[in-house]
Amino acid sequence: MRRTTIALVAAAALPLGLAACSSDDDSTDAGDSGNSASEAPQEEPTADQDADADADGGMDTAAEPFGPACSGVPADGAGSFDGMAQDPVATAASNNPALSTLVAAVTAAGLGDTLNTAEALTVFAPVDDAFAAVPEEDLTALLADEAALTDVLTYHVVGERLSPEQLTDGEFETLQGGTLTTAGEGESFEVNGEAAVVCGNVRTANATVYLIDSVLMP
Template identity: 55%
Template sequence: MTQDTVATAASNNPLLSTLVTAVKKAGLVDTLNNTQNLTVFAPTNDAFAKLPKATLDKVLADKTMLTKILTNHVLATRLGPDKIVGTHQTLAKTSDTVSGTVPTLTVKGGATAKIICGNVQTANANVYIIDTVLVPAS
């Protein structure tokens, strides 16, 4: 994954296939692949499966809502484990707050998720794989 940009790297990870589908539907592949120094909280397929099917279908059909939710998972700065704890502004102009200590970290961005795998390096981002989709408060 270290040689690929973040969206490309995610597309090569079978645990993130629902996220990749959502990123494609939102038209965010180029943004994620061409922007340098990102931090991405990447929900697993199981995280998306926690959403009721009707809710997931509705979000996937609404590009504006989908874009807001997905950009709520992206920070415009690249943060390693030594800098990730704290409150950070997302590309959606919302805030995500990471708390805890390595290796037991959570991120709150509307919902609260456990970071199940952290500091995965890609060519342009640090990725933290999470167990819940961070749906921002309306």
């Protein structure tokens, strides 16, 4: 009778022991699987992916501002290159002493908020001497005509950031709806074959600015 009882107890314990072994094996396998996943090497970004980031977001900031008029930009403060890079484009332009007439025109046309809130722009910004070359009567009339002024100003703006390399032989649609062309190389560029870039690749928080020596007409 004693032997029968021992045999029954052993038989009952056997499935429990097998289940425990099975559970231990499963846990070990799951742990190994988790370790394999966590130890898998992370993929490095490819050169193509880095290039795409630069093209899409205009994130390549390696190139410095260039051109003869860059020497007139303040060395520090809000109007310096570092200071302008912190502000959206209309605000940044207001801190640059060479762009006071352009800023007055932007204000007269009510375009400040439009330019400041855009995600990515290129602005071909006529310096004060460029506006001074426009006959005074014509400039006064332009500043008094909001619709015409808006057309002229938005013709100077492209809805994406453009690098100097893209200006070598470029054709771009402006916010006004017209097209402007660029040509040149190195640190010498022209817009529409008439306006020279006098200080290029100036970065603001949402735009790349090229200061030019002539006012462009649509």
